[in-house]
Amino acid sequence: MASKFITIMRYLGEFSGTALLVALHCLGCADGSDILKVQYGLVVMIIVHCFGFVSGGHANPCITLACYMMRYISFKMALIYMLAQFLGALTGFFLLTAMLPSDAISKDLCLVKSNGGLSWDQAFVIELVLTTTLIFGWCALWDARNSSYLDSVSLRIGLLVAACSLAGGQWTGATMNPAIVLVPAAYHGKHDDTPIFMASQFSAGIFAPVLWKLLFSPRSFFNSKPC
Numbered sequence: 282m283a284s285k286f287i288t289i290m291r292y293l294g295e296f297s298g299t300a301l302l303v304a305l306h307c308l309g310c311a312d313g314s315d316i317l318k319v320q321y322g323l324v325v326m327i328i329v330h331c332f333g334f335v336s337g338g339h340a341n342p343c344i345t346l347a348c349y350m351m352r353y354i355s356f357k358m359a360l361i362y363m364l365a366q367f368l369g370a371l372t373g374f375f376l377l378t379a380m381l382p383s384d385a386i387s388k389d390l391c392l393v394k395s396n397g398g399l400s401w402d403q404a405f406v407i408e409l410v411l412t413t414t415l416i417f418g419w420c421a422l423w424d425a426r427n428s429s430y431l432d433s434v435s436l437r438i439g440l441l442v443a444a445c446s447l448a449g450g451q452w453t454g455a456t457m458n459p460a461i462v463l464v465p466a467a468y469h470g471k472h473d474d475t476p477i478f479m480a481s482q483f484s485a486g487i488f489a490p491v492l493w494k495l496l497f498s499p500r501s502f503f504n505s506k507p508c
Contacts, residue, residue, distance in 0.1 A: 291358070292365045294336030295345075298328045299369030299460055302340045304376045306461065307391035318450045322443025330435035338435075341458045342366050346486030347416045351494065353423055370460035374468060391465040393454040394474045404453050404474065405481045411445045412457040412485035413492075420493040457482060 302324055309320040329338040339345045342363045349359040378386050395404040418441040421427055422434060442457070449455035456462055459479045466475040 288358070288361065291336040292361055294332045295339060295362050295365035296369040296372070298332040298336070298338055298340040299366040300373035300376065301331075302328050302458075303370045303373030303391075303461060303464065304380075307374065307377050307465065308380070310391045318446040318455070319443050321446045321456075322439045322441070324439075325442040326435045326439025329438050333435060336362070340366060340369075340460075342460060343412055343416065343458065343482045343486040344419055346483060347419060347490040348423070350487060350490035351420065351423060366460050367463070370464045374464045378468075389465075389469055389471065391461070392469050392471060393456050393462045393465065393478060394471075395454070395477070396452045399452060401477050405477050407449050408453045408455070408457070408478055408481040409485050409488075411449045411453070411455050412482045413489040414445055415441060415457045416485055416489035417493065420490060420497075424498065453478065457485075459483060 305324045305327075306321050309317045309324075325340070328340050332338040332340070337348070339348065339362060345354070345359050345362040345366065348354050349356060354362070374391070377391075381390070395401075399407070418438060422431070422438070445457060446455045456478070459482050462475055462478045462482070466472050
């Protein structure tokens with residue numbers, strides 16, 4: 282019974298965190314200014330602070346995939362997290378549409394697309410590098426050797442997201458989050474760049490933790506077990 286309650290609590294944590302992430306981040310998109318890149322990091326900081334102790338505060342399927350690849354959560358829990366995240370993103374976006382006037386929504390609000398001068402492979406690599414950088418930050422957070430340095434974790438993750446967003450936002454949007462890519466694209470019916478970004482981000486979710494395990498972790502990649 283206690284285990285079932287914890288699972289539900291974690292689900293609600295990821296659902297709520299992702300819903301708020303999409304609603305608050307995309308609310309800033311309505312302005313369209315460069316401050317959005319910093320605002321994205323600040324919103325992530327809030328989500329990690331509020332829900333980090335509940336579910337880990339992933340609010341991102343790529344982070345959950347990386348957590349599974351690192352063997353810190355089970356396959357079943359990873360699926361539960363991802364379901365919560367995509368449903369949360371959908372809920373958050375529809376909450377956004379209820380808060381804003383229709384003319385703001387009709388302008389491709391929060392639609393993630395690459396700079397027109399990029400080829401598809403360039404966009405793929407940029408988003409891969411940005412998402413890998415983000416996941417490295419989470420891998421460092423999860424590493425037992427870092428257990429004495431977990432103060433201000435939410436601030437650190439938020440600054441990491443802001444830095445990546447400032448670096449690549451003008452090229453790919455630098456969402457580093459498939460939930461933020463998929464839901465607005467589905468709403469607006471525009472999917473030109475969606476497969477590229479999602480493939481790149483999920484590839485980073487596999488590549489980054491494997492690289493971390495092989496190069497930076499003293500534990501064997503194959504001996505660690507899910508919690």
